[in-house]
Amino acid sequence: xxxxxxxxxxxxxxxxxxxxxxxxxxxxxxxxxxxxxxxxxxxxxxxxxxxxxxxxxxxxxxxxxxxxxxxxxxxxxxxxxxxxxxxxxxxxxxxxxxxxxxxxxxxxxxxxxxxxxxxxxxxxxxxxxxxxxxxxxxxxxxxxxxxxxxxxxxxxxxxxxxxxxxxxxxxxxxxxxxxxxxxxxxxxxxxxxxxxxxxxxxxxxxxxxxxxxxxxxxxxxxxxxxxxxxxxxxxxxxxxxxxxxxxxxxxxxxxxxxxxxxxxxxxxxxxxxxxxxxxxxxxxxxxxxxxxxxxxxxxxxxxxxxxxxxxxxxxxxxxxxxxxxxxxxxxxxxxxxxxxxxxxxxxxxxxxxxxxxxxxxxxxxxxxxxxxxxxxxxxxxxxxxxxxxxxxxxxxxxxxxxxxxxxxxxxxxxxxxxxxxxxxxxxxxxxxxxxxxxxxxxxxxxxxxxxxxxxxxxxxxxxxxxxxxxxxxxxxxxxxxxxxx
Amino acid sequence: xxxxxxxxxxxxxxxxxxxxxxxxxxxxxxxxxxxxxxxxxxxxxxxxxxxxxxxxxxxxxxxxxxxxxxxxxxxxxxxxxxxxxxxxxxxxxxxxxxxxxxxxxxxxxxxxxxxxxxxxxxxxxxxxxxxxxxxxxxxxxxxxxxxxxxxxxxxxxxxxxxxxxxxxxxxxxxxxxxxxxxxxxxxxxxxxxxxxxxxxxxxxxxxxxxxxxxxxxxxxxxxxxxxxxxxxxxxxxxxxxxxxxxxxxxxxxxxxxxxxxxxxxxxxxxxxxxxxxxxxxxxxxxxxxxxxxxxxxxxxxxxxxxxxxxxxxxxxxxxxxxxxxxxxxxxxxxxxxxxxxxxxxxxxxxxxxxxxxxxxxxxxxxxxxxxxxxxxxxxxxxxxxxxxxxxxxxxxxxxxxxxxxxxxxxxxxxxxxxxxxxxxxxxxxxxxxxxxxxxxxxxxxxxxxxxxxxxxxxxxxxxxxxxxxxxxxxxxxxxxxxxxx
Numbered sequence: 001x002x003x004x005x006x007x008x009x010x011x012x013x014x015x016x017x018x019x020x021x022x023x024x025x026x027x028x029x030x031x032x033x034x035x036x037x038x039x040x041x042x043x044x045x046x047x048x049x050x051x052x053x054x055x056x057x058x059x060x061x062x063x064x065x066x067x068x069x070x071x072x073x074x075x076x077x078x079x080x081x082x083x084x085x086x087x088x089x090x091x092x093x094x095x096x097x098x099x100x101x102x103x104x105x106x107x108x109x110x111x112x113x114x115x116x117x118x119x120x121x122x123x124x125x126x127x128x129x130x131x132x133x134x135x136x137x138x139x140x141x142x143x144x145x146x147x148x149x150x151x152x153x154x155x156x157x158x159x160x161x162x163x164x165x166x167x168x169x170x171x172x173x174x175x176x177x178x179x180x181x182x183x184x185x186x187x188x189x190x191x192x193x194x195x196x197x198x199x200x201x202x203x204x205x206x207x208x209x210x211x212x213x214x215x216x217x218x219x220x221x222x223x224x225x226x227x228x229x230x231x232x233x234x235x236x237x238x239x240x241x242x243x244x245x246x247x248x249x250x251x252x253x254x255x256x257x258x259x260x261x262x263x264x265x266x267x268x269x270x271x272x273x274x275x276x277x278x279x280x281x282x283x284x285x286x287x288x289x290x291x292x293x294x295x296x297x298x299x300x301x302x303x304x305x306x307x308x309x310x311x312x313x314x315x316x317x318x319x320x321x322x323x324x325x326x327x328x329x330x331x332x333x334x335x336x337x338x339x340x341x342x343x344x345x346x347x348x349x350x351x352x353x354x355x356x357x358x359x360x361x362x363x364x365x366x367x368x369x370x371x372x373x374x375x376x377x378x379x380x381x382x383x384x385x386x387x388x389x390x391x392x393x394x395x396x397x398x399x400x401x402x403x404x405x406x407x408x409x410x411x412x413x414x415x416x417x418x419x420x421x422x423x424x425x426x427x428x429x430x431x432x433x434x435x436x437x438x439x440x441x442x443x444x445x446x447x448x449x450x451x452x453x454x455x456x457x458x459x460x461x462x463x464x465x466x467x468x469x470x471x472x473x474x475x476x477x478x479x480x481x482x483x484x485x
Numbered sequence: 486x487x488x489x490x491x492x493x494x495x496x497x498x499x500x501x502x503x504x505x506x507x508x509x510x511x512x513x514x515x516x517x518x519x520x521x522x523x524x525x526x527x528x529x530x531x532x533x534x535x536x537x538x539x540x541x542x543x544x545x546x547x548x549x550x551x552x553x554x555x556x557x558x559x560x561x562x563x564x565x566x567x568x569x570x571x572x573x574x575x576x577x578x579x580x581x582x583x584x585x586x587x588x589x590x591x592x593x594x595x596x597x598x599x600x601x602x603x604x605x606x607x608x609x610x611x612x613x614x615x616x617x618x619x620x621x622x623x624x625x626x627x628x629x630x631x632x633x634x635x636x637x638x639x640x641x642x643x644x645x646x647x648x649x650x651x652x653x654x655x656x657x658x659x660x661x662x663x664x665x666x667x668x669x670x671x672x673x674x675x676x677x678x679x680x681x682x683x684x685x686x687x688x689x690x691x692x693x694x695x696x697x698x699x700x701x702x703x704x705x706x707x708x709x710x711x712x713x714x715x716x717x718x719x720x721x722x723x724x725x726x727x728x729x730x731x732x733x734x735x736x737x738x739x740x741x742x743x744x745x746x747x748x749x750x751x752x753x754x755x756x757x758x759x760x761x762x763x764x765x766x767x768x769x770x771x772x773x774x775x776x777x778x779x780x781x782x783x784x785x786x787x788x789x790x791x792x793x794x795x796x797x798x799x800x801x802x803x804x805x806x807x808x809x810x811x812x813x814x815x816x817x818x819x820x821x822x823x824x825x826x827x828x829x830x831x832x833x834x835x836x837x838x839x840x841x842x843x844x845x846x847x848x849x850x851x852x853x854x855x856x857x858x859x860x861x862x863x864x865x866x867x868x869x870x871x872x873x874x875x876x877x878x879x880x881x882x883x884x885x886x887x888x889x890x891x892x893x894x895x896x897x898x899x900x901x902x903x904x905x906x907x908x909x910x911x912x913x914x915x916x917x918x919x920x921x922x923x924x925x926x927x928x929x930x931x932x933x934x935x936x937x938x939x940x941x942x943x944x945x946x947x948x949x950x951x952x953x954x955x956x957x958x959x960x961x962x963x964x965x966x967x968x969x970x
Binding site: 111118146 | 527561580
């Protein structure tokens with residue numbers, strides 16, 4: 001069993017990144033196309049990855065005092081129309097139910113593209129006094145946005161997500177909540193998915209329709225393009241006033257509460273694929289990996305098979321739980337196929353480690369642990385596996401994050417002229433930190449001429465007087481440009 | 486603090502059961518009406534109950550080898566039409582998307598009323614050989630059925646549920662799977678929700694549209710009416726053949742696989758309310774109760790408040806986890822309100838125990854544990870609480886089940902003539918075990934004349950030659966009649 005490359009049937013990542021992505025998603029059985037245009041089937045392996053990040057995010061959100069609940073799928077047209085900027089932003093993407101129960105509806109019902117409009121109407125009776133605030137809600141559901149060009153996980157007509165919705169007595173408190181939401185996303189992205197992110201504010205043009213402002217985290221994929229990994233919106237009093245929500249404040253004055261909303265979706269499964277994958281397929285961070293260790297038994301004779309099986313059973317029994325009470329997620333591959341086929345199978349699926357156990361290993365009282373990323377091999381005494389594996393998995397998790405961070409740093413450039421900007425976008429890609437005057441016209445011109453957009457005004461971008469790369473007017477700080485998904 | 490009844494603002498259960506139910510659901514904040522006809526908002530307390538039963542069922546289903554995944558919300562009309570009986574059964578209830586992304590659709594899309602038709606089409610490529618079987622899938626999602634008369638949780642236009650879908654190489658294996666699904670439901674109903682159920686087969690008239698047969702579990706509510714608590718369908722080759730699914734069997738013959746599907750929904754939150762609730766509101770089984778113990782501090786002076794708070798903190802710290810690692814779910818009610826108000830509040834919400842701690846209790850080194858069902862009071866030494874509470878909660882769980890079982894037994898009657906049947910239905914209600922010849926005409930006549938339907942042909946109904954209560958033809962066994970939700 002050498003560590004030589006096996007034949008893989010996926011498009012080369014370095015030749016055609018989008019083709020590679022689609023191949024990996026389909027062949028690692030994360031998802032499949034469905035009989036419905038733009039909608040996908042999330043297969044068990046992809047859904048388990050979603051469940052892992054969903055459960056972790058759910059735990060984080062609950063820890064901040066939010067409670068889960070459920071609002072209906074349908075938004076009556078009249079409600080969607082109440083917030084003017086909101087409806088303008090979403091109307092072109094809405095799917096409408098016009099007929100139900102055998103008759104035409106008096107009023108069409110939108111399939112929720114997001115739930116702000118419905119929630120503002122729904123919570124009206126619950127918010128009477130400042131004592132009813134803050135109202136911290138979280139929803140796990142499906143939403144529909146009619147997209148023209150779809151891509152598995154990244155942009156689908158229907159997707160699964162979490163949407164938090166909150167109402168507060170003061171703007172300051174709402175602003176803190178916007179930050180709380182984004183911090184939950186940062187933790188899941190960085191600590192669970194091993195994807196480093198940059199947080200900041202969206203430009204006016206890129207903000208959520210109906211929001212006062214939008215904050216977001218942005219990540220770099222392996223092709224150096226950007227991907228928005230979560231957004232958190234300050235809604236101000238926009239939806240509250242549109243719906244007529246008012247509460248009696250401490251000073252006995254009736255006021256409209258300040259709202260926020262923030263969302264994180266199944267597109268992050270796609271982000272995980274694109275942030276870590278390589279020529280052999282998926283590379284999954286251990287925390288999110290449905291299978292962390294794939295055991296491949298090696299044997300030729302029935303006698304060897306029995307001995308290997310006994311050894312594996314002993315290892316599994318010992319592995320059940322580590323000292324911290326965490327079970328290591330192990331799958332033993334007893335399929336009737338060659339070891340090489342199995343190596344390929346588990347590499348494509350991004351399992352962090354495979355464990356090879358054969359007669360020669362048994363004779364030496366060991367097994368061979370092979371790391372997915374660099375295929376390095378380590379002989380581990382069988383009895384040492386239970387305390388070795390958790391440490392190896394933790395280190396692997398850290399390594400993936402560090403690798404992604406180094407990759408992002410290596411592909412982030414500071415640029416001061418539009419000419420240099422265009423050259424970098426065309427020839428190198430990646431993130432570009434460049435001065436911008438704040439004008440929407442300049443922003444649009446860059447987008448039209450280069451395909452790069454302002455992803456974010458980074459929180460940690462220091463004050464730095466400079467000239468806008470487009471029109472030379474004063475810029476106070478650099479903003480982050482990139483081509484994006 | 487006496488145990489006398491407090492004023493409750495809910496309709497009396499004994500006067501008007503439906504009114505009582507709606508009051509409890511709204512006032513205990515399980516759910517609320519929404520701006521969308523027939524759709525409800527599930528509020529945090531109700532959603533937490535759903536999460537509890539959902540997570541337990543999910544654990545059980547995964548333990549049987551099913552994997553979670555996701556299929557789209559939309560079913561193209563052409564797919565829904567493929568299975569004739571299926572479309573006939575569901576078409577009148579379907580909500581149709583006819584317009585999306587700013588244009589009329591070429592083909593209307595049904596919002597899934599259930600996913601059989603879409604799944605049969607979606608899995609076609611995955612089932613090539615007997616090696617691909619069984620295919621054991623499970624979905625958690627929302628479905629829409631346009632109902633004319635809706636009731637919170639019990640019958641809503643949109644509801645949340647779990648739908649399992651499986652394909653098997655043989656009919657025997659599929660039949661075993663139908664039983665597996667129903668057994669998962671029985672365990673959740675009986676062991677988690679403390680609701681005793683009777684399992685059996687539905688009549689031809691009551692089976693799922695498109696199924697060969699349907700099995701179900703039926704429960705009795707506190708008004709002695711029946712509620713269907715979960716169904717499991719043998720689909721045979723109906724959907725497989727309609728969609729053209731074929732696999733190469735071991736004998737090299739191409740065959741259509743045998744399908745099953747089974748579902749369990751948010752209506753079980755309503756069932757939990759109706760199976761246990763009393764004049765004071767909800768009565769929740771501890772396993773599903775979001776809060777198991779409500780602590781009500783009793784004090785008049787600030788000095789007492791501080792001492793009570795210190796004692797409560799010590800109890801909470803000790804309660805964290807019991808010997809089995811389970812945390813007891815405790816809520817301390819520090820609101821600025823009277824103890825009586827708080828007692829009422831937690832009783833309405835069905836919290837199994839409240840714990841009163843006041844200065845006199847502290848002087849005696851104890852707290853008073855009050856049981857929700859009979860309001861019995863027990864003085865428990867403070868240091869004994871950590872090992873006392875888990876046992877009390879377990880006993881309470883068993884007591885609720887036993888109480889519901891005794892109630893069902895007391896309201897189940899054997900009847901041999903139609904005259905007696907009509908009298909029992911009108912004057913006593915409950916479950917009626919009566920002979921039936923198997924004819925759909927007799928079944929329909931009973932339903933039309935009495936409102937009672939055949940809920941189920943119970944699995945444990947022994948062979949018993951008798952005369953059908955309607956037309957006197959031979960009956961082989963008694964079936965279960967009842968008025969139902």
